[in-house]
Amino acid sequence: MTDRAYELLERVASLLRAEQRRESGATGLEPVHLQALTYLALANRYSDTPQSVGEYLGLTKGNMSQRLLWLERHGYLKRSRDESDGRVVHLRLTDRARDALASLSPPRLWREAAGDTVRLGEELDGLLGRLLARGGYRAFGQCRTCRHHERVNGSPYCALIQVSLDPEQVDRLCREHEEPLPAA
Ligand code: SF4
Numbered sequence: 001m002t003d004r005a006y007e008l009l010e011r012v013a014s015l016l017r018a019e020q021r022r023e024s025g026a027t028g029l030e031p032v033h034l035q036a037l038t039y040l041a042l043a044n045r046y047s048d049t050p051q052s053v054g055e056y057l058g059l060t061k062g063n064m065s066q067r068l069l070w071l072e073r074h075g076y077l078k079r080s081r082d083e084s085d086g087r088v089v090h091l092r093l094t095d096r097a098r099d100a101l102a103s104l105s106p107p108r109l110w111r112e113a114a115g116d117t118v119r120l121g122e123e124l125d126g127l128l129g130r131l132l133a134r135g136g137y138r139a140f141g142q143c144r145t146c147r148h149h150e151r152v153n154g155s156p157y158c159a160l161i162q163v164s165l166d167p168e169q170v171d172r173l174c175r176e177h178e179e180p181l182p183a184a
Contacts, residue, residue: 019107027100032057033071034105036064037097040077044143044172046161048090052175056140076100141177144170148178 017031024030039056040048054064068091071077076097082088093101106114132139143149148160149170156165160176 016107016110019109020104023107023109024100024104028070028074029076029100029104032059032067033076034101036067036071037076037093037101038105039173040091040093041098041101042173044169044174045090045166047140047173047175048092050089050091053091055138055175056173058137071097138175139177139179140173140175141179142170143172143174143177145180146174146177147180148176 020029020031020034024034035057036053039053043052043056050064050068051061053059053068054061057064059067068077072079076094078092078094080090080092082090129139131137143158143165144156146158148158149165150157150159152164156167156170157163158165
């Protein structure tokens with residue numbers, strides 16, 4: 001038996017990738033580059049590493065490294081060493097990357113044709129959560145919804161890493177995010 005919702009999601013995803021290729025023209029940006037940039041625009045300071053990008057997109061280390069190198073060489077990304085642990089590399093978007101995301105992600109076709117997607121977004125959010133949980137994948141959830149998120153002296157605090165959090169970081173995605181425990 002065919003699953004119409006699955007077929008439609010596959011078709012919509014393929015169409016949007018094709019449209020991103022068409023709209024990106026001669027820039028050479030591919031959909032996977034845009035996905036990596038979109039993730040990095042949302043990731044917190046513990047999750048903007050090459051390894052996290054690979055995990056989020058489900059790509060092998062070699063494949064992800066090549067994609068990130070391409071983005072760096074073409075002026076979309078900058079690397080910086082962590083101030084307290086020199087082994088950790090952070091990836092930062094350049095203005096060029098932000099301009100590319102503003103025009104290509106989502107592509108113009110989506111903005112013109114999709115209409116009101118609030119309810120659809122809520123349903124897909126639930127579906128994604130079930131798929132991630134069932135498949136044993138990291139959820140990469142928003143920091144403010146994490147079970148380790150606390151407030152100490154009125155400021156956001158991570159009980160897992162035991163550090164104070166910048167208020168602007170609490171709306172971002174974190175690779176260590178864990179769903180709150182169910183109420184007893
Ligand atoms: S509270 Fe959770 S989501 Fe936020 S930084 Fe800590 S582990 Fe990550």
